[in-house]
Amino acid sequence: MFEHEHPLNFIDLWSKELKHEEEDEESEEETEDLISNQDFRCLCFRCDEEINWFHRYYYTCGQCDYSMHKFCAELPERLEGICDVEHTLYFLTKWLYSDWKCGICRRIHKSTGKTIKNYKDVEYPDLLHLPFPDPSYSILKHLFFKKNGPCTLEVPNDVTKTHDNISHQHSLVSSRIKSISFHDPMKRIELLCNGCLRPITTTPIYMCGNEDDHCNFVLHEWCSRLPTELKDHHDHPEHTLFLHSTVLGKFFGVFTCNICYLPCNGFVYYCKKCEYHIDVNCAFLPKEITHASHPNHLLSRNVNAPYYICKICYKYLWDEKLSYSCHICDNFHLHPKCALLIPETTTHKCDRHPMKLSYFPIENHKSEYFCEICEEEFDPELPFYHCHECMQSMHPACAPSILRYETYTSTRYDRAIYKFVNVKFGGTYNNIKVHEHPLSFVQGIESDGECLKCYYKLQFKMIFKCLNCKFAVDIDCCKYLSR
Known part of the structure; x- marks a missing residue:
C-alpha cells in the first residue's frame, strides 16, 4: 500500500450508502443519487488521472485533499530487475490500466x-x-479427452449409433477405418469438428461413413463424450439444458449463443421453454482460470458490472453476461470468448511459420504496425499475432487458422474474435421456392456484391449462393424466401 501520513478511507462509488442528504423521498431520489455518483470527479494523487464513477473504488483522506485509485494505491512505487539490471522502473498509469516506465532508458513495460x-x-x-496452445485445442478436449465415462455416441464394432438428440442421417465410422486429410491451412485443407467447430488435426475422431453423398460430418472423439444434459448450469439454473446436434426451428441450424453472442451451427445445449441455447464450449466455462495476459492472478467467472473493459479486445463488457475478472486488480477483466477462442499460436495461409500472440510492442520494431491481412494500422498495446521470422503482424480476428477468402471483419473496431469462428460453412440448400439450383452455404466476400432480395452488401455475412449463376442472398433473406 502506498504510504500517506493520515489514515485512508476506502470508498465504493457504486455503494447504495453513498446518497445525498435528502433521503426522505423514495425512488425518484434514489435515481438522482445514482446520477450524482456518476458525476463524481476528483484527481488521483499518484497518477494525476481522474477518479470517477467508472473506476468504482478509491482511497481518500479525511483530513486533507488526498485521493488515489485503488489500483494505484495498492501497486508498489517501483520494481527492480524488469528492465536492464541497473535500471529501476517507476510507476506510470493510463486510464483503467497501469504500466511501468524506466527512468533511464524511458522504455515502458506493461505491468502484466x-x-x-x-x-x-x-x-x-x-x-x-x-490461452490454449493452438486453434485445435478446446475446453472440451481439456475436460473430456482422458475421461472414460458414458458417451453421447455408442460405438459397437467401429460403427456408431447416435443418441436421440445427436442425430446424423448416416452411420459414423472410426478414423481407423477411413483415411482422412487433417486440417492444414498451408495445404488449403479445412476440417472442422461438427460439435465444437475447432479444427481437427489428429485422431481419435468419428466421421460420416457414406462416401457416395460427400458428407463432411466429422466429430472429435472427446466431443462424443459430452453429457446429454446439464443441470443447474451457472447461467441458466432454472431448467435442465439438453444436448442437441442442431436447434430445431433455426434456419440451417444457425443460432446465436446466449453467452458469447457469436453465431454458431455446432452442437448446442438448449432449453426449449426459455428459447435459451449456448454452444458446447460456453457450456463448460470454468469457475476460475489463469491467462498469460495477466499471469499469477486467478481470474474468476462473474456477472460483470457495467463499464468494464476487456483487456484483449478493449471493448466494453456491457453486451455480455459474463466476464473473467481479477479480484485483486479491479481493472482487469476478459470476455470469456476472448479468453477461450484466441489461441497462443496460430498458423495462417499467408505465413508459413506459426505466429505467436503478443501482448506488448515488438522490441526494436521501428516502423508502424500494420495488419498483413486487412492492411490497416493497429495499436501494438493490444494483443496481436506476430511472426518473428517474417516480421509480419496480424489482428487476432484476421488470423484464424480456418480458410476464408476474406477473414477480416466489417468494422475496424472489432479486431479480437473472427465473427464466424463458431460457424462451419459448407453444405447445400435445395428449395425451388428460393432458387432453381442448389445453393451453397458460404461466407460472403466482396465479389458477391449485393443480396438480390434486400440489396445490402453480402460481404462479411453468412450467405447462400448458386455456383451455376449469379444468384446470392444472405441467410435472413433465404429464410424469408423459403417460407
Whole structure:
C-alpha cells in the first residue's frame, strides 16, 4: 500500500450508502443519487488521472485533499530487475490500466507479467491455463479427452449409433477405418469438428461413413463424450439444458449463443421453454482460470458490472453476461470468448511459420504496425499475432487458422474474435421456392456484391449462393424466401 501520513478511507462509488442528504423521498431520489455518483470527479494523487464513477473504488483522506485509485494505491512505487539490471522502473498509469516506465532508458513495460502469485498449484490441480496452445485445442478436449465415462455416441464394432438428440442421417465410422486429410491451412485443407467447430488435426475422431453423398460430418472423439444434459448450469439454473446436434426451428441450424453472442451451427445445449441455447464450449466455462495476459492472478467467472473493459479486445463488457475478472486488480477483466477462442499460436495461409500472440510492442520494431491481412494500422498495446521470422503482424480476428477468402471483419473496431469462428460453412440448400439450383452455404466476400432480395452488401455475412449463376442472398433473406 502506498504510504500517506493520515489514515485512508476506502470508498465504493457504486455503494447504495453513498446518497445525498435528502433521503426522505423514495425512488425518484434514489435515481438522482445514482446520477450524482456518476458525476463524481476528483484527481488521483499518484497518477494525476481522474477518479470517477467508472473506476468504482478509491482511497481518500479525511483530513486533507488526498485521493488515489485503488489500483494505484495498492501497486508498489517501483520494481527492480524488469528492465536492464541497473535500471529501476517507476510507476506510470493510463486510464483503467497501469504500466511501468524506466527512468533511464524511458522504455515502458506493461505491468502484466510481473504480478505476485496469489494461489497454490496444489490447491487447483485442474486449473485451466489460457490461452490454449493452438486453434485445435478446446475446453472440451481439456475436460473430456482422458475421461472414460458414458458417451453421447455408442460405438459397437467401429460403427456408431447416435443418441436421440445427436442425430446424423448416416452411420459414423472410426478414423481407423477411413483415411482422412487433417486440417492444414498451408495445404488449403479445412476440417472442422461438427460439435465444437475447432479444427481437427489428429485422431481419435468419428466421421460420416457414406462416401457416395460427400458428407463432411466429422466429430472429435472427446466431443462424443459430452453429457446429454446439464443441470443447474451457472447461467441458466432454472431448467435442465439438453444436448442437441442442431436447434430445431433455426434456419440451417444457425443460432446465436446466449453467452458469447457469436453465431454458431455446432452442437448446442438448449432449453426449449426459455428459447435459451449456448454452444458446447460456453457450456463448460470454468469457475476460475489463469491467462498469460495477466499471469499469477486467478481470474474468476462473474456477472460483470457495467463499464468494464476487456483487456484483449478493449471493448466494453456491457453486451455480455459474463466476464473473467481479477479480484485483486479491479481493472482487469476478459470476455470469456476472448479468453477461450484466441489461441497462443496460430498458423495462417499467408505465413508459413506459426505466429505467436503478443501482448506488448515488438522490441526494436521501428516502423508502424500494420495488419498483413486487412492492411490497416493497429495499436501494438493490444494483443496481436506476430511472426518473428517474417516480421509480419496480424489482428487476432484476421488470423484464424480456418480458410476464408476474406477473414477480416466489417468494422475496424472489432479486431479480437473472427465473427464466424463458431460457424462451419459448407453444405447445400435445395428449395425451388428460393432458387432453381442448389445453393451453397458460404461466407460472403466482396465479389458477391449485393443480396438480390434486400440489396445490402453480402460481404462479411453468412450467405447462400448458386455456383451455376449469379444468384446470392444472405441467410435472413433465404429464410424469408423459403417460407
